[in-house]
Every structure is written in structure tokens, then in C-alpha cells.
Amino acid sequence: MLASGAVAAVTTVTHLVPPVVAAGAAQLAGVGFSAVRSVATPLPIFHQPGRLSARILRRNSADQSGRTRTAPRAVAVLLSVAAIVAALTQTLALPWSFAGLAFGLQWGFFLLHGWPERSEKLYDASGSLTHLALIVAGLVFDPLRSPRQIMLSVFTTVWCTRLGTFLFNRISADKEDTRFTEMKTNFWSFSVAWNLQVLWVFLLQLPVLVVNTVGQPALGVWDLLGWSLWCLGFLVEAVADGQKFAFRGTSSNKGKFITTGLWRYSRHPNYFGEILMWIGLCTSCCSCITSNLQWLVWLSPAFNAFLLLFVSGVPMLEKAGEKKWGKDPAYRHYMENTSCIVPWMPASEYRPE
Numbered sequence: 001m002l003a004s005g006a007v008a009a010v011t012t013v014t015h016l017v018p019p020v021v022a023a024g025a026a027q028l029a030g031v032g033f034s035a036v037r038s039v040a041t042p043l044p045i046f047h048q049p050g051r052l053s054a055r056i057l058r059r060n061s062a063d064q065s066g067r068t069r070t071a072p073r074a075v076a077v078l079l080s081v082a083a084i085v086a087a088l089t090q091t092l093a094l095p096w097s098f099a100g101l102a103f104g105l106q107w108g109f110f111l112l113h114g115w116p117e118r119s120e121k122l123y124d125a126s127g128s129l130t131h132l133a134l135i136v137a138g139l140v141f142d143p144l145r146s147p148r149q150i151m152l153s154v155f156t157t158v159w160c161t162r163l164g165t166f167l168f169n170r171i172s173a174d175k176e177d178t179r180f181t182e183m184k185t186n187f188w189s190f191s192v193a194w195n196l197q198v199l200w201v202f203l204l205q206l207p208v209l210v211v212n213t214v215g216q217p218a219l220g221v222w223d224l225l226g227w228s229l230w231c232l233g234f235l236v237e238a239v240a241d242g243q244k245f246a247f248r249g250t251s252s253n254k255g256k257f258i259t260t261g262l263w264r265y266s267r268h269p270n271y272f273g274e275i276l277m278w279i280g281l282c283t284s285c286c287s288c289i290t291s292n293l294q295w296l297v298w299l300s301p302a303f304n305a306f307l308l309l310f311v312s313g314v315p316m317l318e319k320a321g322e323k324k325w326g327k328d329p330a331y332r333h334y335m336e337n338t339s340c341i342v343p344w345m346p347a348s349e350y351r352p353e
Helices: 002-016 018-023 048-062 066-091 096-114 123-140 147-174 187-204 206-211 221-248 269-288 292-311 314-325 329-337
Strands: none
Touching: 066 096, 066 187, 066 292, 096 123, 096 187, 123 147, 123 187, 123 206, 147 206, 147 221, 147 269, 187 206, 187 292, 206 269, 206 292, 221 269, 269 292, 292 314, 314 329
16 A cells, blocks of 8 residues: 555656656756766766756746746645655655655755745755765664665765765856756745755665665675675766866867767766666665565666656757767767667777768
């Protein structure tokens, strides 16, 4: 019954908020990663909630009646997010304080700074802070900590610190995030972004929250495999981002697309590393699973991969690349002969006819 409650909550979103379906799904969690602006942008991660929120509400600006439809749609998003978080909390026997902490922090930032200042400057930072708050809350839930609990918490802390630092530096430099330009003029439309951030953070942190609230068997092969996958994913993502950063920092590469290093074997190697990291966390979490319902922790990497592959990651980057280099035969050759995510055999050298 509890599992069906989660399914029903998701169904509610698709019925009440049609644009969510059109967009592909919910970002959530603001709590999340940042979307790279162009194929040549050296970004670690992408931030889904703001992108998805903009898609959900984009139609509202198309006609005069849009503003009157914003409040019901925003309330539907809030209730749907609350229903999903509540269903997962009860199904996985998580402390309700975790859900309260996520909602409290996001709405606190929204009501005390976001809406009064009509500002998104702390939006990304608040997402990373909410991630960190849930990690810490999980760690202090039980004073007896196992190596597994500590390692998974350290891994996610490293991840959210890297993300939060990058995103805050970006908004500080850019001064404004155009995703929010229209959205932040209306209380209800702006609230959608913060509610979706709650969902994103909560779903992504499921393996860490579950590990920190269940019994701990001895370390085993699943932990070794999971930690290895996480480290490999982190290394791949860091190297890919470093290579792109170096490429863009070379003046002779201005206006060009990268096809060297890891980018020779995958069009989005950094996303491959990102997906691998969360698969690694859930793999280690498998050591603690004692009931079928706890397999819901795999919603974390599945949701993350869905966002990257179908919402704010690959689609947006490749659309931007198509607009910029779509008529370049060399670019077409690279796109058509290079693996999208998983590193694979590289495209043959392009030779103009």
C-alpha cells in the first residue's frame, strides 16, 4: 500500500501538472546539479530544479490568463512533492525530521531571501546546503557509526561541496540566472523552483539516508565494488571537466568544440562519471537492504540519470551545440560516430571530401 502511495503521488504530478510530463520529469531537488550552458562549457554538474521549473511555467507567459493559472499549478507541484516525499519517508521508515529539514531549509531561504529580494543568488547554495544538512542529519541519527555510513556520507559531502562551490561562484560572476527572470516576478511561480529542489535533494540522498538509519552488516564485496565505482566516476568527471576547462582556456580553441582526451570517446564523459558515482553509492547501500521496499533507493541514480539524459543535461547541451556547429561537417561526423555517454570506440578521423 505504501509503495502504491508513491506511485499514486507520481501519477498525481502527471495529471495535475501536464508541463512536467512534457518536460520529462521533475528536477528537483534544486538540490542538485547544474546544467552546462554549451557543449564547450567546463562544468562538473548541472542544476536541474531551476531548468525544470522554467519548463513547467514557461507556458504561463504566453497569454494573459497564464498568471491566473500559476497559483493552482504551483500548489499542485507543492502537494505532489510533499506526497512523494511523505510516501518515501513512510515506506522506507525514515525519520520525518529528514523531510521537515529539507522543506524547512528550502522554504526558509525562499521566504527570507528569495522572494523578498526577488533573487536567485542563494538558490543553488541553498540546494547544496540542504544536501549537506540531510547528510549530517543521517550521520547523527545514531551515535554508532559504521565505516560504510561514514564513507557514503563523505562521498556525498565531497560531491555537494564541489557542486555548491562551482554554482555559487558562477552566480556571483554572472550576477543573474536567466532561468528565473520571469519566474521570480510571481510568488507562486518562483516557489515551484524551491519545491522541486526539495524533491531533487531528497531523492538523490535516499541511499545515504537509508544507510544511516538501518542495521549495519560487516563490510563486503558490494561495498568494495560500490566505492570503486564512485571513485572511478569521480575521477572520470574531474578529468573530463579539467580537460574541457583547459581546452576553453586556450585562445586558439575559441569557438571550437572539444574532441580530445575523454571527449574523444564520449560526447558527455563528465555525465558518465556523474551517473557512475550515484550507482556506486547505491551498490554499497545494497549491503544493508533487508526488505524489497528498500530497493527504492535505486530511484536516486535512476532519477539522476533521467535528468541528465532526458531533461537538463544532454538535450540542452546538444541543442546548443547543434545551433552553434550544426552545419559543420566535422561536428556532424563527431556527433554521429561518438558514443553519447558511455566511453566507447572513438570516431575515425574526419577527412573532408
